[in-house]
Amino acid sequence: MHKKKILLVDDDPSISGLYKERLEVIDGFNVTICPNGSEAIEMLDKQNFDLILLDIMMPKIGGLDVLDVIKSKEKYQKIPIIMLTALIDEEPYKKSLIKGADDYIVKTKITPKELFEKIKKHLEK
């Protein structure tokens, strides 16, 4: 069966390592890691992804700007985007939803297992 491809954009290697491990080893996804926004935009041109996990506070291009770029291109518009961030303020949460993110998850408030459940739900939609 075709493995679902996930693009994980996060500048923190411990976080990206954690989710890659969980989502690849246990859940059988194919996870590609990008440490910043500009690389993520380049990667999207090279490969097709089924879902994007996007951090907000990153060097160079932040997650909200990447979201703008993705949503401005028609070919990416159907890819579900989950914002995965350590920011617990209302402002980035609201901005993300307005800009078209499908979900907003605070890293400290979710276990890797719960994250998998959320991803599964969005891929099934």
Place this chain on the structure above:
Amino acid sequence: MTAMLTIEIIKYASVFILALTLLLGVVVLANGPRNRINQTFALLSIAFASWIFTNLMVDLSTNINELFFWSQLSALGPILAPILLAYFASIFPMPSSSIDIGVKKWQRIIIIFLSIGTIIELILMPTAFNMQKVIFHPPFHEFEAGLLYPMIFISLTISIIFSVCSTLRKIPLLDKKGKYQVLLVLIGIITACIIGVIAGITLYLNNYILTIVSPLFSIFVVILTAYAIIRYSTFNINMAVTNFFILVLFLLVSFEITLSKSLNELIIKTIIFLSVLIAGYFLIRNIIMEVERKKEIQELANKLEKSNEELQKLSCLKDDFIHLTVHEINTPMASILGYLSLILDEKIAKIDKKAEGYLQIIYASSRRLAGIVDNFLNIVKIEGGKLKMEFTKISMEKFLEEIILEYEQKAREKNNKITIQSLNLDEIEINIDTDKLKEALINLVDNAIKFTRDGEIELIMGKYENRAVIIIKDNGEGMPKEALEQVFNKFYQALPSSPNINPQGTGLGLYITKTIIEMHGGKIIVESLIGKGTKFTIFLPL
């Protein structure tokens, strides 16, 4: 008849304008006695006033000698006015510290030229170059003017053109306030010139040779310039008017003394004079003190405003710093919690029982730390008035079931049973900020689990007098009576009755809970008995 009436009207107008010119000069000087602009304006007012006064005296002369004397002296005002007007126009308005306008070279040359002209004119004033011949012939006397008058006319023309050019040059360089001030002066000069010329021509065409009219139009310059100076300064009208009237009173009483006809009258008038002097002194002193107090208050208010602005900036910086710090703490925290969850919940790596026990402690402590960070951010929002509510209607049962679902596992870990029951058969809908009220209730459920072992935690919902009621009840440790009064206070932690129970918290949770409930227009009360358990009752408007 008409001619006589016109002359009478012009005479009265002259007296009025003379007084007004002097008054405005005094007022502006009182407003800033050490300011060069105010001093120059006061001198200019005196020059205009002297021009008006001497022309009036020319008209009131009763014989040829008086007429000759006053007509000679009437050149003084117009001799002094051009240089004073030009100098004033070159320095007004005083540029603010951020703008350096400066006086240009051409301006300096013209001012030097006008100064030399003024000196020559002053030298020529008592000579035959001034008034060569006068013929006493009321109401229209006849004059044969000397070379001085064309010189004055040239000086005045140069001065007016120079003043207009100087002020126009400054307009683009000045801030809004400066532009407004310069514009007022400009309007004053141009209005005075236009009306002066029109009036002069009209009177000439009607055969009225009235020298008395010529200086009257300076009033436009005086009024508008005085307004431009005092409009933006810490001017105090009380002080200026009091000073002026006391001066007038003082002069009148002094004059009265000179008219005394007997010793008794002299003594009485001298006593009155001294009384006026003393009363005037105290009045002026009181007003000066009042003005100084007002100035001090104004300065304090300005300082306060500045401090307030700085505080707001600091507060924004503090908020940014806190948000950044929370983010920086949360990122590694998420990593710690995530890996521990992989090991403990999903058994992704093999570890022995002892190590698992230690990791459980690390996991619980890390969760606690994450909770503290959340609470900390909530407190910052509450204290800064930035906690905003977004209300939506939701079924109360559904809302409470979500909480139970999240906490069932945690309750089971301590062998606690968590249940939900409704006192009403029909569905109750509540208007709440779901996330925030959930946070508030989670604090209560979390506490109930923390202080209860092998017991029961009940969530009861119902309606009471048009209010929704939520009860969170446990049969755990309970709290002493004295703790109940403080339990909602910031940083308060009730001491557990058993040493086996670690309170584990910042003492902020219940404070946040209470604040969130109150922001919903609700109320929370607590009842507790040691060894019997605790009951929190929440009332929310429907």
